[in-house]
Amino acid sequence: MKKLAIGLLSAAAIGVVATAASADTLDDVKKKGFVQCGVNTALAGFSAPNDKGEWTGLDVDYCRAVAAAVFGDGTKVKFTGLSAKDRFTALQSGEVDILSRNTTWTVNRDTALGLNFAGVTYYDGQGFMINAKKLPGVNSALQLSGASVCVQAGTTTELNLADYFSANKMEYNPVVFEKFEEANAAYDAGRCDAYTTDQSGLYAVRLQMSAPDDHVVLPEIISKEPLGPSVRQGDDKWFDIAKWTYFALLNAEEAGITQANVDEMKNSSNPDIRRLLGTEAETKIGTDLGLSNDWVVNIIKATGNYGEIFERNVGSGSPLKISRGINALWTKGGLQYGMPIR
């Protein structure tokens, strides 16, 4: 009897010790053999399954780049579709290793929610879309007083919307949905007069409407929405990998390294490029990150540089046809600036 009780108690005590969460994400990821990445369920251009059922998009390609950096193989990644509401809990609880789901970088999320943002993969701003056929004569968001507006729950969009309407002393009816698809369907069905989300998202949603040409995106941008991937706080090593994967994509574009020419570039005479691609003698950049020295080569082979990812998913090579704008490299008048890899 006594022995049984002691046995039970000690088993419980061991349980307490054993379940303390591991803080080394890189080790965990290597052990599992893949990166678990949280993405949007269906946002064309950023993350959505294509007609073959493969995930595609800018956010998706970033995760592939991380997988390529860790494993040398961009396919060693699994995706979890998350709603705006579930995304932070999924990251906090360890369900995903990295969250790359058009998430706005805010101070609240960086601190109280325990996230670390690795960079801004897309500079965005919030806008409005209306059905011009049903609402002729409306060409500014300031004419929307009294309108019903469809919006997704738990987003910065929902908060900006409230701020914008109260700052301009306008009335409105928010119709709030948990899922992106539900909000889209309700707007398409005419439940709302206007739809609001990040402008990039509006262009994507427009393509999914039953009659895309009826819908117009209004010119006003009412907020700053820097969208980027994030990881859990308290694991600097994994945070570094997330951050420098992003910078590597930018630096590769700046140096003119593409998916097509990465192998010849390895023999480049430019020391900057050789350092980036890990072909410089005695280099330690990759191993210091906990990766192999050819990590950048692996990334570029898997996804191409930032410019290639952008054009393929949201730019001229995609149905969205969004111009680079402020998402161009700093050398071309944009905001994308890769920290030096040296």
Added chain:
Amino acid sequence: MTGEHVLPGLLSCRNNKTKAGRDRHQVKGNHVSEHVIREESVRVPLIYDPRVRSIFFQLLLVALLALGIWWIVDNTIENLRRSNISTGFAFLRGRAGFDISDRLIDYTSDSSYGRALLVGIANTLAVAAAGIVTATILGFLVGIGRLSQNWLIRKLAMIYVEVFRNIPPLLVILFWYQGVLAVLPNVRDSLSLPLGSYLNNRGFYFPKLVWEPGSGLILAGFVAAVILSWYVARRARARQMATGERFPVFLTSAGLIIGLPLLAYLVSGMPVSVDYPQKGTFNLTGGTNIKPEFLSLYLALSFYTASFIAEIVRAGIMGVPKGQTEAYSALGMSSNDGLRLVVIPQAMRIIIPPLTSQYLNLTKNSSLAVAIGYPDLYAIGGTILNQTGQAIEVVVIFMTVYLSISILTSLFMNWFNTKMALKER
């Protein structure tokens, strides 16, 4: 435990005990109670004492449970601390920042998260209360319909029950939202209904009564009418008990409740005006608007739960012995009177306990509102969870609120059950 403390003469003790037990049985059998041999008089090692054993195992269970809970709490706190997530309920005082369109209490985006939760709780209660009332009425009608003599009514009621009982509630909600209400015309082509009300894909709009100064008299008239009706009903009952004469209570009460406020309205100079819905740029303005999110959730929950209530009602009525029906027929009561005065009161005793479960189910199913964007507790709490990241606190609030609503409903229904239970006079 004193397990190791083996007493000398252990075996004989056990023998004594079994013998004592046997003696006691015999003694009891002989109805000589004062001869009971008390167990304490026999020295049994504690390890074999059934009372000590049961206490020990209960303590062990409690200790293990406490250990388990402590482990969960400790592990959670440790993990939260490690991932730098702030904890506590202080976030409830923070500014919410988002708007809620469907609300019963005052709220703006400047209100606190706590206030937003209250809006959600009020919305949950509203849809649950409305749903319970409608589901009960509909359920009783369909349940009685299933026992009807009329073949068509019986079969229609059966089809209703089988269809709604066998579809998941979420699908019923989506059926109403996307299948019925979304295909209504848009604002510009609103369906005009009688009394200046409109129906479109933004919901149901009807005129709102505006109470102007002096309209207090109407309310007073209404209250007076209710009190008078109650008094009339009491007197009529007493008279029927005494003399057997019946009095048309229903008609009198209806007359009073409609007539008195109407009289007050005329006397006070008609201080009530009507605010009709008007067509604005985007939506109809003025009047009262019931949004399609509320309507679909309310209709879906009512229709879904009514199918279960119908079966409970049918079971309750069929549970009343046939002899009761024969008895009231023999007394010359009409079948309506018999159903109302003899069968239903007895059936209620069978109906109420399972009915409580259905009410609880309906309340809990209302959290499916999240699928269609009705701002109930779960939807608003989810938004707050996302804005603040306080997952554990918000989930604790969810559980506390749903638990409280359920317990209150149960307590009320238990009280009602006791009131309806068979009273032996």
